[in-house]
Amino acid sequence: MKPVFKSLVAAATLAVFATGAHAQEAASLQDLLEQVKENRVSEARINQQREAEFQSARADKQALLKKAQSDLTAEQNRGERLQQQFGNNETTLNEKAAELESATGTLGEMFGVVRQAASEAYGRISTSIVSAQYPGRDDFLAEMSEESKGLPNIQELEDLWFTLQTEMTESGQVVRFTTQVVNLDGGSSEQEVVRVGTFNLVGEDGYLTYDAENELVQPLGRQPDGPLVGSAEDLVEATSGFVPFYTDPSQGAILGLLKQKATMMERYHAGGAVGYTITVMLIIGLLIGVYKLITLTITGSKIRSQLKNPGNPSSSNPLGRILKVYQENKTADAENLELKLDEAILKELPSIESGINVIKIFAAIAPLLGLLGTVLGMIETFQTITLFGTGDPRMMAGSISMALVTTAQGIIAALPLILTHSIVASRSKSIVHILDEQTAGIIAAHSEAERV
Amino acid sequence: MIYLIGLWESVREFIATGGDVLYFVAAALFLMWMLMIERYWYLKTVFPKVKKTIIRNWDDRTDTTSWYAHRIRETWISQASDDLDARMLIIRTLVAMCPLIGLLGTVTGMITVFETMATQGTSNARLMAAGISMATIPTMAGMVAALSGLFISSRLEAKVKMAKEGLVDSLPHH
Numbered sequence: 001m002k003p004v005f006k007s008l009v010a011a012a013t014l015a016v017f018a019t020g021a022h023a024q025e026a027a028s029l030q031d032l033l034e035q036v037k038e039n040r041v042s043e044a045r046i047n048q049q050r051e052a053e054f055q056s057a058r059a060d061k062q063a064l065l066k067k068a069q070s071d072l073t074a075e076q077n078r079g080e081r082l083q084q085q086f087g088n089n090e091t092t093l094n095e096k097a098a099e100l101e102s103a104t105g106t107l108g109e110m111f112g113v114v115r116q117a118a119s120e121a122y123g124r125i126s127t128s129i130v131s132a133q134y135p136g137r138d139d140f141l142a143e144m145s146e147e148s149k150g151l152p153n154i155q156e157l158e159d160l161w162f163t164l165q166t167e168m169t170e171s172g173q174v175v176r177f178t179t180q181v182v183n184l185d186g187g188s189s190e191q192e193v194v195r196v197g198t199f200n201l202v203g204e205d206g207y208l209t210y211d212a213e214n215e216l217v218q219p220l221g222r223q224p225d226g227p228l229v230g231s232a233e234d235l236v237e238a239t240s241g242f243v244p245f246y247t248d249p250s251q252g253a254i255l256g257l258l259k260q261k262a263t264m265m266e267r268y269h270a271g272g273a274v275g276y277t278i279t280v281m282l283i284i285g286l287l288i289g290v291y292k293l294i295t296l297t298i299t300g301s302k303i304r305s306q307l308k309n310p311g312n313p314s315s316s317n318p319l320g321r322i323l324k325v326y327q328e329n330k331t332a333d334a335e336n337l338e339l340k341l342d343e344a345i346l347k348e349l350p351s352i353e354s355g356i357n358v359i360k361i362f363a364a365i366a367p368l369l370g371l372l373g374t375v376l377g378m379i380e381t382f383q384t385i386t387l388f389g390t391g392d393p394r395m396m397a398g399s400i401s402m403a404l405v406t407t408a409q410g411i412i413a414a415l416p417l418i419l420t421h422s423i424v425a426s427r428s429k430s431i432v433h434i435l436d437e438q439t440a441g442i443i444a445a446h447s448e449a450e451r452v
Numbered sequence: 453m454i455y456l457i458g459l460w461e462s463v464r465e466f467i468a469t470g471g472d473v474l475y476f477v478a479a480a481l482f483l484m485w486m487l488m489i490e491r492y493w494y495l496k497t498v499f500p501k502v503k504k505t506i507i508r509n510w511d512d513r514t515d516t517t518s519w520y521a522h523r524i525r526e527t528w529i530s531q532a533s534d535d536l537d538a539r540m541l542i543i544r545t546l547v548a549m550c551p552l553i554g555l556l557g558t559v560t561g562m563i564t565v566f567e568t569m570a571t572q573g574t575s576n577a578r579l580m581a582a583g584i585s586m587a588t589i590p591t592m593a594g595m596v597a598a599l600s601g602l603f604i605s606s607r608l609e610a611k612v613k614m615a616k617e618g619l620v621d622s623l624p625h626h
Contacts, residue, residue, distance in 0.1 A: 260571040267563070334519040397569035404563045411556040415476075415549060422545035426538070433534050441527020444520035 114152055118160055119145030125163060127212040129201050129251070130170045132193075133177050135215055137163055171198040181208065182218045193217065194236055199247045200255075202232045207248075207255055222259045268409075270402040274373035275409050278366050282413035285362035288355045289420035296427045299352070303434055310446040318348040318435055319442075326443045338440065345435050352428050352435075359424065363417035370410020377403020469582075470589030471564075473557035477590060480553060481597040484546040487539050488604050494535075495611055502532060503619055510623045517625055525623055533616045540605075540612065547601040554594020561587025 101108075122141040131137055141163065144156055152160075174196050181191040181203055193203040201208040206223040210216075223229045228246045235245045248254045268275065302317035313323035325344040329337055381399045388395050467474045506528050515521050564583035572579055 257571070262567065393574045394570050397566040401563045401566035401570060404559050404566065408556060408559040408563065411552060411559065415552060415556070418545055418549060418552075419542075422541050426541045429541070430534055430538070433530055437530035438527040440523040441525075441530075444523040445527070448520055448524075 111152065114157065114160065115145060117164075118152075121160065121164055121167075125167055127210075127251075128167060128198050129195055129210045130167055130198060131212065131215070132179060132201060132210045132217050133170075133175065133195060134166070137166070167198070170195075173197065179217055182216050184219055184221065192236075196235070196245065196247055199249060199251055200232075202235055202245075204236060206232045209252055209255070220255055220259060222263075224255065224258045267405055271373060271406045271409050272376075272402075274369055274376065274406045278369050278373075278406070278409045278413045281362045281366055281369070282417065285359050285413075285417045286420060289359050289417070289424055292355050292359075292424045293420075293427065296352070296424065296431060300427065300431055303431065307434075307442065310442050311450070318352070318431075319439065321348065322435065322439050323443065330447075341440060341443070345439065348435055349432060352431055356421065356424055356428055359417055359421040363414050363421055366413040366417060367407075367410040370407040370413075373406020373410070374403045377406065466589070469585045470593065471557060471561060471586040473553060473560060473586075473590040474593055476553050477550065477557070477593045477597055480546050480550055481601070484543060484550075484597070484601045484605075487543050487546070488601070488608060491539065491543070491608050491612075495608075495615060499532075499536065499615060502535070503615075503622070506532060506619065507622050521625075529616075529620055529623070532619055536612045536615055540609065543601070543605050543608070547598055547605050550594045550598035550601065551591075552594070554591040554597075557590020557594065558587045561585075561590070 118141050122138055122145050125131060125141060126138040140156070140159055144152060144160065174194065176192060176194050178190060178192050180188050181193065182188045191203050193201055193208060195201050201210060201217060203217075203219065205219045206229040207220045208217050209220055211218060224246075231243075231245045235243050262270070271278070299317060303319045306314065306317055306319045306323070310323060313320040313327060315321050315324060322341060322344045325340055326337065329340050332340065377399055381396050381403065384395050384399055390396070510516070510525065510528070513521065516525075561583050564586055565580050566583075568576075568579045568583055574580070
């Protein structure tokens with residue numbers, strides 16, 4: 001604000017000085033009059049001059065206007081002419097189009113069909129394993145299906161026919177050929193492979209897959225179970241005759257799914273610490289079971305041979321030891337003898353029955369541990385949900401199937417343990433019955449026989 | 453013959469939809485029925501002879517009241533009931549195991565379902581249905597096996613008990 005104001009003040013002072021100077025020039029009134037007169041004359045002259053200038057300029061503009069108007073009319077005329085020409089062209093075009101249509105006739109439809117067939121064939125042939133044997137078949141098909149305008153020529157039509165026919169013929173053949181196989185570790189080797197129709201490629205390492213995008217033959221990431229790979233190897237080694245072979249009718253999709261499936265070992269290890277505990281329990285339980293089965297069978301056979309010969313007790317078996325007690329107390333009365341026998345029997349029982357309950361307890365704990373594993377797995381699942389939400393069922397499903405693995409392991413461990421327990425228990429029961437309920441009778445029968 | 457092939461085919465189809473656990477159910481069922489038939493056979497043909505021999509031996513005795521006679525009688529009864537009870541425990545165990553095997557099938561089937569979900573997502577219900585049929589069919593088979601065995605085995609147990617008591621009753625103290 002301030003500088004503006006300052007400059008204004010300066011301008012005003014200058015103006016005052018200027019008028020002052022002027023006043024000084026016109027020293028008297030007379031002078032001033034003279035000066036005004038003079039000025040008027042010169043001004044009139046200047047005005048005349050300007051007027052003349054304006055007059056001449058006006059004439060110029062008039063000429064320009066005329067020219068512009070004539071231009072406009074010319075352009076308008078041209079526009080009309082062009083419009084008419086456009087209209088004429090349009091009618092010609094329509095006529096020509098109608099002419100073309102009538103000339104093409106049913107061929108137009110055929111070209112559409114050809115294009116469609118080409119694009120369909122491209123989709124199938126580029127992913128077909130026959131392309132592993134004859135690479136580059138699909139290039140012209142790609143071109144043919146992509147070009148939307150131009151008409152296919154006879155050569156192209158014949159090529160399409162030929163390609164389709166090749167695919168059809170090859171799909172019915174089992175062929176052997178040599179090709180580059182890219183190994184899973186990155187290297188590649190020249191290999192003889194067998195192609196079964198359009199279904200499977202089989203090489204030295206079992207099933208192969210064909211990567212259509214990169215035109216590579218590579219082994220399946222994980223080979224399927226034993227018999228399937230075995231049949232593939234038989235096929236590669238066979239030279240003639242018929243070979244049974246597992247084909248994948250979905251052209252590799254099922255084998256691909258198989259790759260994602262977990263193996264038995266992977267599933268077993270998914271059980272984690274709980275699974276290992278269950279395994280340890282199963283092994284210990286089975287070992288106890290086998291040990292008890294062997295010792296009980298030996299004891300049982302010894303007792304049976306002792307039963308045939310009660311007069312000659314040996315101390316190597318429980319029954320013999322009890323009979324010995326009788327022989328030592330032959331003279332005692334019946335009541336006393338019975339007490340002594342009971343005592344001897346009670347001494348024998350623990351070693352026969354020991355360990356059997358351990359198997360039973362293991363059989364009962366194993367499914368419970370499996371349940372524990374399931375609960376732990378579910379906790380993990382819910383932790384996954386807290387972290388990632390429920391958006392992706394795959395995330396949850398993985399840990400749920402892990403959780404269920406331990407339940408399965410628990411049941412798998414429990415089943416043989418229960419069976420072992422029942423076998424061992426019935427064995428021991430029959431031995432215990434012999435000792436507990438029959439020794440007295442054996443002794444009685446023996447002493448009766450002795451008396452007679 | 454063709455009828456048998458058709459039958460076998462339907463069995464194979466059943467096992468294919470139900471999974472391998474069905475083999476275990478079938479094995480348990482087969483074993484259970486073999487043992488039960490054996491027990492029936494024993495009760496019907498062998499045991500009456502054994503019983504007759506024991507009764508004859510008892511009747512032949514002059515002394516049936518002394519301590520010796522009591523012990524000998526008990527021994528005979530114990531031996532006979534041991535023979536009657538043989539394998540009954542295993543039959544009972546097998547009956548109890550059948551639903552457990554079915555449960556195993558359920559769990560493995562569910563694992564299959566969740567595995568399918570883990571690899572394929574939930575979009576394809578058909579793929580999951582395979583696992584679900586593997587989960588439900590063994591359960592059903594286990595139940596049916598257990599039910600069939602449960603009825604017969606309880607009848608068998610009652611018969612064994614009756615046979616034991618019949619033997620005890622037919623050995624009177626003179």
